[in-house]
Amino acid sequence: MSTIxxxxxxxxxxxxxEIMREKIRSGEWKPGDLIPSERExxxxxxxxxxxxxxxxxxLVNEGLFYREQGKGTFVSRRKITxxxxxxxxxxxxxxxxxxxxxxxxxxxxMRPADEAVAERLRIxxxxxxxRLHRLRLADGEPLAIEVSHISFIGCEKLLEEDLxxxxxxxxxxxxxxxxxxxxxxxxxxxLIGSEEAQYLKVPVGSPALFTRRVTYTERNQPIExxxxxxxxxxxxxYTHMKREQLLS
Amino acid sequence: MSTIxxxxxxxxxxxxxEIMREKIRSGEWKPGDLIPSERExxxxxxxxxxxxxxxxxxLVNEGLFYREQGKGTFVSRRKITxxxxxxxxxxxxxxxxxxxxxxxxxxxxMRPADEAVAERLRIxxxxxxxRLHRLRLADGEPLAIEVSHISFIGCEKLLEEDLxxxxxxxxxxxxxxxxxxxxxxxxxxxLIGSEEAQYLKVPVGSPALFTRRVTYTERNQPIExxxxxxxxxxxxxYTHMKREQLLS
DNA sequence: CAGGCACAGTGGTATATACAACTATCAGAG
DNA sequence: CTCTGATAGTTGTATATACCACTGTGCCTG
Numbered sequence: 328m329s330t331i332x333x334x335x336x337x338x339x340x341x342x343x344x345e346i347m348r349e350k351i352r353s354g355e356w357k358p359g360d361l362i363p364s365e366r367e368x369x370x371x372x373x374x375x376x377x378x379x380x381x382x383x384x385x386l387v388n389e390g391l392f393y394r395e396q397g398k399g400t401f402v403s404r405r406k407i408t409x410x411x412x413x414x415x416x417x418x419x420x421x422x423x424x425x426x427x428x429x430x431x432x433x434x435x436x437m438r439p440a441d442e443a444v445a446e447r448l449r450i451x452x453x454x455x456x457x458r459l460h461r462l463r464l465a466d467g468e469p470l471a472i473e474v475s476h477i478s479f480i481g482c483e484k485l486l487e488e489d490l491x492x493x494x495x496x497x498x499x500x501x502x503x504x505x506x507x508x509x510x511x512x513x514x515x516x517x518l519i520g521s522e523e524a525q526y527l528k529v530p531v532g533s534p535a536l537f538t539r540r541v542t543y544t545e546r547n548q549p550i551e552x553x554x555x556x557x558x559x560x561x562x563x564x565y566t567h568m569k570r571e572q573l574l575s
Numbered sequence: 576m577s578t579i580x581x582x583x584x585x586x587x588x589x590x591x592x593e594i595m596r597e598k599i600r601s602g603e604w605k606p607g608d609l610i611p612s613e614r615e616x617x618x619x620x621x622x623x624x625x626x627x628x629x630x631x632x633x634l635v636n637e638g639l640f641y642r643e644q645g646k647g648t649f650v651s652r653r654k655i656t657x658x659x660x661x662x663x664x665x666x667x668x669x670x671x672x673x674x675x676x677x678x679x680x681x682x683x684x685m686r687p688a689d690e691a692v693a694e695r696l697r698i699x700x701x702x703x704x705x706r707l708h709r710l711r712l713a714d715g716e717p718l719a720i721e722v723s724h725i726s727f728i729g730c731e732k733l734l735e736e737d738l739x740x741x742x743x744x745x746x747x748x749x750x751x752x753x754x755x756x757x758x759x760x761x762x763x764x765x766l767i768g769s770e771e772a773q774y775l776k777v778p779v780g781s782p783a784l785f786t787r788r789v790t791y792t793e794r795n796q797p798i799e800x801x802x803x804x805x806x807x808x809x810x811x812x813y814t815h816m817k818r819e820q821l822l823s
Numbered sequence: 824c825a826g827g828c829a830c831a832g833t834g835g836t837a838t839a840t841a842c843a844a845c846t847a848t849c850a851g852a853g
Numbered sequence: 854c855t856c857t858g859a860t861a862g863t864t865g866t867a868t869a870t871a872c873c874a875c876t877g878t879g880c881c882t883g
Contacts, residue, residue: 338836364863375838380864388636395697396864397845512814516764516784516807534782536764559764566760566814586866612833623868628834644834645875827882835874844865852857 331372339374343382346372351391351402352426360402362392390565417463417473418494429464430491433472433526437483440476447541447552448478457482459490462526463555469527471557479505479550505544507551512540514564523556534559579620587622591630594620599639599650608650610640665711665721666742677712678739681720681774685731688724695789695800696726705730707738710774711803717775719805727753727798747799753792755799760788762812771804782807 331342350356363371368379383400386392394400421428437455445452456478463471475495477485481503499505519533535556542551579590598604611619616627631648634640642648669676685703693700704726711719723743725733729751736746747753767781783804790799 340836366863377839378837381836394864395846397847397862399846399863514762514784514812514814515810516782516805518782532780534764534766536762557764562763564762566762588866614833625869626867629866631834642834643876645832645877647833647876825883827880829880830878831876832878833874833876836872838870838872840868842866844863846861846863848860848862850857850859853855 331374339372340378340382340385343368343372343374343379344386347382347386348391356402358402361399362402364399417471418496421465424465426465427467429467431462431464432490433460433462435459435486435490437486440478444476444552448476448549450478454478455483457485459485459495461490465561468561469558470561471555472523472526473553473555475551475553477551479503479544499550505550507542508544510540510542512538514538516559517556519556519558527556527558529558529560536562536564538564579622587620588626588630588633591616591620591622591627592634595630595634596639604650606650609647610650612647665719666744669713675714677715679710679712680739681708681710683707683734683738685734688726692724692800696724696797698726702726703731705733707733707743709738713809716809717806718809719803720771720774721801721803723799723801725799727751727792753798755790756792758788758790760786762786764807765804767804767806775804775806777806777808784810784812786812 331339331346347356347362356362362368362383365376365380365383368374368383369376372379383392383394387394387400391403392400393403417430418428436458438458439453440448440450440456442452444456445454448456450456456476459473459475459477461473461475462469463473477499484503496507499507515537517535517537519527519529519531519535521531523535524531524533536559538553538555538557540551540553540555541549542553544550579587579594595604595610604610610616610631613624613628613631616622616631617624620627631640631642635642635648639651640648641651665678666676684706686706687701688696688698688704690700692704693702696704698704704724707721707723707725709721709723710717711721725747732751733746738746744755748755763785765783765785767775767777767779767783769779771783772779772781784807786801786803786805788799788801788803789797790801792798
């Protein structure tokens, strides 16, 4: 069992968060399970109840747990609430769900934008853009196919990146200085086609969730148009909605 | 100035949250402003630093404040256009899309909550709840089937409402005084089953978009659990996402 | 003048403690 | 049998305290 140490550079509540995340990932704690009480966790790891409580509270906020007064704290059945109104890439999304993201690059190339893509990226058709075709895995299993079209000055440098082990979004934001501010996304139900069926290892005609997303950097500049096909029976999209703004 | 009292039924940190919200609403605290320190707030309102900190932490989580270590806590600069994902019922949703909503009530009854529903509504299994089964039309064409489970004190009065010509959400908010504040929704791709196929007039095995939604009224009290099946080829779900950003 | 250091103020982490509110269970009274 | 009350265990709220990490200021030294 992992232990929590004083000397570690990381705070104790953070260490406990990671330990509990791992218990979910590994399946030791399953959805609906009652987890040990705050006092129990504190005692078990040699930290105070309030510190354990802080770790739990943050995971509750992230949607991994829910509490019921007088009864205890439980592992969520739905995995995410708040977090997903936030724009996340596949990598971040999977981590938030407690699954291990994986990627296989099927192709990466520069090529001219066709009309549909050009319109979404607000560029002229025929301009050279970076096109990335990836198979996405969760815990090693094929989950989705994603085609990204990226357009910015110098985007051909992406050809030299290792996109199997790096998050595209993280790269854009850190190395290329392109903050991803917001995105418009469409979701639609459909059926798996023959080409996708091979990659995803499911029968043709299985349910599929199609998503199309335009991601914007600063000044509402479109930078990516991505279209994905998720296996319908392996992926649930979560969203959180608010009725009215708290502030006028 | 408002004060925080011990006798109040509401917790102190909650009272302070409301006070600070009001300061933002009223313009006393403007975006970018430095707010008083945790110690200062505690002293000012006669509560401990940790209690003040809890109030601030929750407002940070809600995006109203951001903290900078060593400097202080500031009012967020971000526009409050955050709530781009509006919580809407079917009626409002269709109107926003420029289509004519229609409804056929298939059944409306009181009956005991099964385990799955009870958990989502955070009530005990077996409690009597209102169950509404509706076929939803857009411009006269069948679009979706929706089953709503509603639980609040006096919900049996809904049996007498005309729910073919009134929006359920509007009724709850206006007549029953139950504001619908937010909702968690799941979306998943699937296939149309035989029963649904008849109502929706599409072949069995057509693509379908399944949604499950828990709607909350004040104080995070779940009030409705609705599960819907949309014809996959007639409905697209739109969402707008923002990236969580460190403002500084 | 330039650089460095001390200091005060801020949020960040952590503990110990106490009681309230709520839930489930069980024993006992009626 | 049913109802009541006691009880133990849970999360929820609240306090007091302590020290750490980081930031800005300004004084002091070189």
